[in-house]
Amino acid sequence: MGPVSMGAQRRSLFWRIHFWAALIASPFVLVATLSGLLYIFTPQIEAQLYGQLERVAPQGARLPLDAAVAAARRAAPAGLEVQAVVPPARAEDAVRVSFDRPAPGASAHAGHGQPAASPRPGQGAGRITVFVDPYRGQVLGSQREQERFSEWARRLHSRLLQGDGWRWMIELGASWMLVMLLTGVYLWWPRPGQPGMPRAGRRGRAGWRQWHAFLGVLLGVLSLAMVLTGITWSRYAGENVRALRDWAGQASPQVPGGLHSMPQGAPLNWQQAWDRTRTLVPDTPPQLTPPRGPHGVWRASSADRRHPGNRFDLVLNAYDGQVLYHAGWARQTAFGKASAVGIPFHRGELGVWNQVLLFLFAASVLFSLVSGWVMFFKRRRAGLPGLPKLLPGAWRATPPAAVLLGLALCALMPLLALSAAVVLAIEAALGWRRHDAAAPA
Template sequence: MNHTLRRLFWRIHFWAGLISAPIVVFAALTGLLYALSPQIEARLYADLDQVTVPANGTAPKPLDQQVAAATADHPHEALRYVVPAHTATDSTQVYLQAAHAHHQTKGEHDHGLPTGSIVYVNPYTAQVLGQLPELQRFKTWSKKLHSSALQGDGWRWLIELGASWMLVLFATGLALWWPKPQAQGGPGWRAFWPRRGVSKRLTWRDLHASIAIALGLVTFTVLVTGLTWAQHSGDNFRAAQQALGQGTPKAPQGLRSQPLAGSSPLSWQEIHDRVRAQSPDIALQLTPPNGVDGLWRAENFDRSQPGKRFASLVDAYSGQTLFRSGWDQLPALSKATAVGIPFHRGEFGWWNQVLLILTALAAVFSVVSGLMMWWHRRPRGGLAAPQVNRQTLRQLPPRTWWWLLPLAGALSLALPVFGWSLALFTGIEGLRLWRAS
């Protein structure tokens, strides 16, 4: 790499570290909590999530009876959707929303934080096991802590800022580390192993690079998948999906249930049985119709099996499926997202959790080791920031600007929070160079 470009990358790497380090530590530690949520929830909510199967072979009560028990126990809350018991030991989960909140927000969230509750019902007895505010479920709480510091959608930009600059940090760090081949006098593959018997700063640098690169692919996947559902970059990603014809298939406009003369709507149990017969073997989420001509919506509640993903709209009177979309109907980019997001959440089992835990610990170590590298090289009383002046910029080959500026512009458009912060960073650097001249 050109020496001048290396110095520019070093300064960008330094700035990216200053911007993202505290956010990275926060995101890594809260992500670590979220990755452990299956084991934590299994201990906290076993009495709500699981039931004992009757020894006498008693069949579950009709789903209508289970839903009625939940709504009767909480008459001042509006019904949102139901997750029927999937396995023999599962409870039925009925999701409710305070009636006034449902009317005011026209949705299940208030500024990005769940305000509803979950009622747990024993499917064999139709007795209510208990109720829990949705935000008090550890998985939901840790997810919102990780994505918005429990401050709602207004703070989601903060994690987006850290993830954006973490990509820059990773790319510039990789470029700075990239070793020369042994044939050209460089370390070659030996650069992957930390050196012994060198200065403390070099030891920290080797560890900093080796651990980051060892988990680089997982780190990159986590960053990219996180940005695809972030607030601003996620909107851009979904717009690009639609423009490329890679978005999730959507139902045609104007679909309605057709009330039949002299007939009444189908029951919860009848809808459940029809959907169950046509759907993959996975936990369902059933949302009742909104109004007389509304449609039932059925989809997979379990997100850990992308191949069984589906969504369907069902006529409330005839039970006819008016729209259905499954894994086979998803375009390639949507399939990649459907796999990447559950991976980001650690939903593919223990191996996925282990990878995420190691990646979170590696991210924290990168911040600590970067701080130690700076500490060992800093001059007394100085900041020790890599210096770049106007002469340095003039020495950059013209071809460098031909790819560097378009790349920065493209990233700024795709990641708006990064673009705003890059404009601020560039302005500060420009002011510094102007004062120095």
Template sequence: MPAVDDPTLAPPEPPAAPGGTTPTAPAAPRPRGGLFRAFWRWHFYASFLVIPVVLVLAVTGLIYLFRFQLEPALHPELLRVDAPPEGAQLAGFEPYRIGVAATYPDATVVSMTEPATETDPLRFSLETAAGTPLDVFVDPWTGKILGDLNPDTTLSGTAVRLHADLMAGAVGDAVLELGACWAIVMALSGYYLFWRGRHARARKRRAGTGQARLRTTHAWTGAFVGGGLLMLVVSGLPWTGIWGANVQSLATRAGTSMWSQDHGALSDPVSTLDESLPHTHEVPWAQGRSPVPTSDPDAPTRSVATVDTALLLAAQEGLAHPMTVALPRDENGVLSVIGYAFDDPGRERSVHVDRFGGTVVSQYGYDDYPALAKTVAQGIALHEGRRFGTPNLVLTAAFCVAVVVMCVTGPLMWWRRRPRGQGRAGAPRGTLPLRATPLLAVAVVVLGVALPLFGASLLVVLLLDRFVLRRLPATRRFFDVA
């Protein structure tokens, strides 16, 4: 979304007539052709949709990136425990699970997550009778229940929900997807304008004009942001309700999948604070080609496995701590242990334990994912700033901050150069020369087909421009229609 400067926007001053008077002359024709002006116009109007969307995504993304620092600071009484005496060892967690279940009799214990460090609590994720998620925190050294939180109402939980669908369901999801699609247009057009406008910006800087520094800041920040924005948008599209759902449907028909959820457990972790786990998506386990593991309540051996049994067996299978144990909903369910794979999707693996026999009945991991799902898993880890550790986190955070800068400097530039008192938006005038540049026409069609929501919105905009904006003098003037 780099800034541009086009010296052809203002019509030339008419020459002075003899005697020093300025002759009355017909208005100079407004230039309308050329890629530069057309791209600038699309860049300008796309910003009205893109800026609010990417601003929300950038701010909520920043909160999400630093959730492990923010939440303990906001809830230290729940998310921090005193360090144990030297040499202390953790006892089993099953008594704590029983205690939590007894303390919250109207809720169902869905999962348990081990402490990551000696000062972290043991976390139980519950689901209330009303279907509301609830996280209960327990001191692993004393067994004291520290309290509970609805993860959806925390700062991080609210940011996640806004980031997902603006907390507006399918409508919010569609708005975010539409903004993300047009953000691609903003980034691509911005790079073109950045390159073509470089000489004009240099002249402005040499002339010391008022907006030179602001334009340069916007331009170079956009040059940095553009590539990262494209990566973040593309890696985030699989979550969307239209593009993501349609691509997943096509992938399923082709015998593959973007997602790789292992439905070995009959209940899934529900905590939005626990981001060390593989993301869950409602698709059939292994696309329905593998049997869902179950426990056998009629087995001759009636010993009942506990969460501690499951953790022990999973550790023997090589899963990394801290692990999460998803509990079964009924007698046929299994104890599913999910290993820690925060910064490496290649280590994602689940082990399913028969709750009666206490044996491993199946495993499912990254090596079992379809090739497409492996690609998506890596893209998600990169998108969330966790694939390459601290450098990935810092770079993603820098992208978010840069996007905020773009969202501020862009409107500020318009505000400073807007035509005052003329009843005009001050948009650059220009039309895409599609007939003269067939490759551009092909690119627009391909982008519209690849991104259906973008294609549909583009068609609406073109029809509106052709049959409404151009026909009414007031709208033609306000929108600066060429």
């Protein structure tokens, strides 16, 4: 046998890595894709499930927002307090009033020196939303957030309905899916005499292979966006991403501590706070968070996930409505803007076009998984080994850029590093076995 070219060595190495990535990622990616398909169509599913709670028949003028909040208070279980209110964005929308238990350590003066904040870790497990007709002031019903279909689908997609300890599985699958994507692009890249476009007439394993490669690369940018946005809120890799974000000064602007109101006359009621917010941010449906105690502040943020560019944070004096803090899209960092668009896109929240695109993406992923395993079993039936053949010197032919990229990915994604170490150990054992088999007796 003549000398093997470095290009052939590298291709054999990347085939080998691509196979390992597929072997590890396939079960997790299959679960994530199937559960993600459910999550994509959450708006349509919830519209059917909860339409009687979320939609009303407009009739006359709306009552003041305070009337709806008062009706919700009467219907809420004892011991809960109002956490947030989402006023109706459209004529047919109900008012949503969210209740939860007070944060640990809360007192009558809670909120002095700080704005009303999001629920603390662990809080929110018993969060209840009461839906009220804004025209008649009638309570339409209530619902625990944990019982919503969207929450069930999210927990299924991220941790298989288990606790946070199971999130590692999806993170492991996403890490190796990224490797599978990068190596797949390298293997597909057209070479002289081998065009990247599929050719008609190919049958068998070659036919499966060309479509497997083409569709994978065709949706490569979308795949990359889905994997990277998923990794940003994963458990271990997500912590590293957030640390890099903060180190680079790309954290989103935060409401400063120390904002408070000085009692001066009557405080704003719910309707007045809503009117003031609409004056300052007229085009975005808000979520309102009430003051805590006499020195607390009103806080408003965007309740519209379909338009990330409308994202804002607003803090108002509880008595005269003076603006204490206001940050909109222009104040977001580049990372914050990318996250504000990428995460809703990952969830299919940007509209029907987003859902259709994600459906096509999911179908492509399923085809890639199925076609990959079809090729594997066709290879086995042809009498070839299960693992792609690794040419002599393949590991030494690794491009330096690939080594640096691999080290960077392993540093960013601890689960990838741990599982890659196991793969390298298996490869070393296989190498020693081949060496022993080839040694003269």
